[in-house]
Amino acid sequence: MRIPPMFDREGSSLYDDKRNQNHRNGTIIDLGHFGKEVDTPQLQIMTNNLTLMYRQMVTNAPCPSQFFGAAYPLGTEPSPGMGTIENIPHTPVHIWTGDTPRQKNGENMGNFYSAGLDPLFYCHHANVDRMWDEWKLIGGKRRDLSNKDWLNSEFFFYDENRNPYRVKVRDSLDSKKMGFSYAPMPTPWRNFKPIRKTTAGKLNTASIAPVTKVFPLAKLDRAISFSITRPASSRTTQEKNEQEEILTFNKIAYDDTQYVRFDVFLNVDKTVNADELDKAEFAGSYTSLPHVHGNNTNHVTSVTFTLAITELLEDIGLEDEDTIAVTLVPKVGGEGVSIESVEIKLEDC
Ligand SMILES: [Cu+2]
Known part of the structure; x- marks a missing residue:
């Protein structure tokens, strides 16, 4: 380190x-x-x-x-x-x-x-x-x-x-x-699998805006939460072995001369402490390495970002839920980040 x-x-x-x-x-x-x-x-x-x-x-x-x-x-x-x-x-x-x-x-x-x-x-x-x-x-x-x-x-x-x-x-x-x-x-x-710290159970997703109301998102300038429906729930061990559940962010666009980073959490609200990542609810972070181009003008890039969440859902106890809460916390450059859509897919592994 x-x-x-x-x-x-x-x-x-x-x-x-x-x-x-x-x-x-x-x-x-x-x-x-x-x-x-x-x-x-x-x-x-x-x-x-x-x-x-x-x-x-x-x-x-x-x-x-x-x-x-x-x-x-x-x-x-x-x-x-x-x-x-x-x-x-x-x-x-x-x-x-x-x-x-x-x-x-x-x-x-x-x-x-x-x-x-x-x-x-x-x-x-x-x-x-x-x-x-x-x-x-x-x-x-x-x-x-x-x-x-x-x-x-x-x-x-x-x-x-x-x-x-x-x-x-x-x-x-x-x-x-x-x-x-x-x-x-x-x-x-x-062996550093983060353990669940809260015992609050499932966050009430009915009080959180659905994914269709939040996206397309014009700028990620503050923490946002949304609820999203899974393609399947209560999957068997064999089903999980054959297909991985993938949280997919489509068309994340930003000026790639700048550094951007944001964190993704499941089953927490916007008050989550994003300085402490050692929790079961932390799904992952998106980071980018800046590219300065010859003429040094802005250059918008558009990327897909995916997170495998099968293990995470098990660890948080959400496998049987149809709908889950997702929270995005911008760390840097979020005001320049837009996201077209978010979905959960099952992909062959
Ligand atoms: Cu490198």
Whole structure:
């Protein structure tokens, strides 16, 4: 949960001056970070981090389509939905590391165009790659895709002689074939399933606006709650095993030169304390890594965001309910975020 000390020695080739100076000297990385300094106690930051890791690796990623993100075949709309760990911890580590206090665009790590200028970028991305291995070790249906389009996708890199070098996804599934493997490490998040803190039971959804009245939402400038009907309730173990219940946010639009982050909770009202994420009702967060474009003008992006909620509904005791309450809490940039619609779908796992 810290930047390794060797990256923090001034004068070393691993050091980069364009990092947030408040986050040096072994400061604990805040995966809940949203670009502002907040007075969250260290213990709370650590429990938030463990909760976020559990959500991204376990709860929200029971199937390959959640972990890897939605399919993006040629000819379809961009940003069909990113993978769980691309969202978190990948993006918050970028934002947390970048020099937001002194650089216009959070350079280096906090912006897409400049992130690779910081040597830490490569360590960070190797760590994300390591989490791919860890995810497969959890078991269940957590395995690589067999889709040929995915396996045969190609990327160009450069070798040590600056010659282009082609790599297919299928060549990169087993790191041992590439000559390396990751040393076993403790995974404290594996057993960090948040426990239910309230005993209030089901929130009265009759007093909350239905999803059809709230969306399309013009701006997420404050916390909002809505009720939404599930496609099925009281699902059997076998049904849950075959299909995952997916809370889907369609066409989230915002200016992607800005950082946005919002949290999603189930079965709580708008007064929820969103600084404490270690609760069963916390479903997940959406985060974005800013892209500064050549001309630096606004650039509206439209994305789909999905959250797997089968385990969550079990843990909160909502499996038998037809209608549930969802609350969105903007952390940063919400005034520039619009959302066209929200639905719950069952997807093959
Ligand atoms: Cu990155």
